Amino acid sequence: MFLKIFCYIKIMNSKSFKIILIILGIAVLISLGVLYFSKSKPSDVPGTGPGTEEEEEFSYLIDFSNVGNIQEAQLEILKQDYGLAVEEYEKNPNSFSALMTFAFTYYQLGDYEKARDVYIKIGEISSKNYTSFWNLANTYIRLKNYSGAERAYLRTIENGPDQTRHYTALAELYWYNLPEKREQIPELYKKGLEELPGNYDLLVNLAWYYKETGDKKNALKYYQEVIDNYPETEEIIRAAMEEISD
Numbered sequence: 001m002f003l004k005i006f007c008y009i010k011i012m013n014s015k016s017f018k019i020i021l022i023i024l025g026i027a028v029l030i031s032l033g034v035l036y037f038s039k040s041k042p043s044d045v046p047g048t049g050p051g052t053e054e055e056e057e058f059s060y061l062i063d064f065s066n067v068g069n070i071q072e073a074q075l076e077i078l079k080q081d082y083g084l085a086v087e088e089y090e091k092n093p094n095s096f097s098a099l100m101t102f103a104f105t106y107y108q109l110g111d112y113e114k115a116r117d118v119y120i121k122i123g124e125i126s127s128k129n130y131t132s133f134w135n136l137a138n139t140y141i142r143l144k145n146y147s148g149a150e151r152a153y154l155r156t157i158e159n160g161p162d163q164t165r166h167y168t169a170l171a172e173l174y175w176y177n178l179p180e181k182r183e184q185i186p187e188l189y190k191k192g193l194e195e196l197p198g199n200y201d202l203l204v205n206l207a208w209y210y211k212e213t214g215d216k217k218n219a220l221k222y223y224q225e226v227i228d229n230y231p232e233t234e235e236i237i238r239a240a241m242e243e244i245s246d
Contacts, residue, residue, distance in 0.1 A: 060102040067109060078105055094125050100132065112142045130160035137169070146177045164201050167192035171205060185209050198229040216244050
């Protein structure tokens, strides 16, 4: 009887041992599976998965390998300036000088769409500057987006009202590309003269506008103002006035 009980217990222990081994085996397999997927699958929690260790693609990567129509010396300067800008951008992604260099490089390489986009970004970061808006306007002209150029030039005037070129550039845009707005040129120049009284370029261009549109009275008036402010130019200006009188 004792032998039977002993054998029964032995058999039970053997079966239990096997069951335990099976359970342990399954547990090991499950653990290995969890470990595998935790390493191979990025975490669903932003910023905690392995994928965050990879750097994002550089936004302003420029390929200089297929550049044409640029002299080698100029291209080398572009490359050097670009390299310095990349270093500056890595320190400060909102660096005005770095972003301006990227935009200028795109422009020089003829990629006006990308140049436009970077100049727009700069304007968003530095809304009170006028240099990026000036370059943006010129880029829009390359893209034949004259309404965009107008908006950008207006910002240059707003941000830099003491710069003569801002008024003359917008006036030229109206004259050559937006003829339906030519009649706004006189007020534009007069606005400039409020900021820059007696400015030679503004007076001469205003007189020229009246001359070209047949307003002899105002043309002579502003040519005379040029002479009054710049007597050394009298000979040249008198010759222009005589053309009106003929």
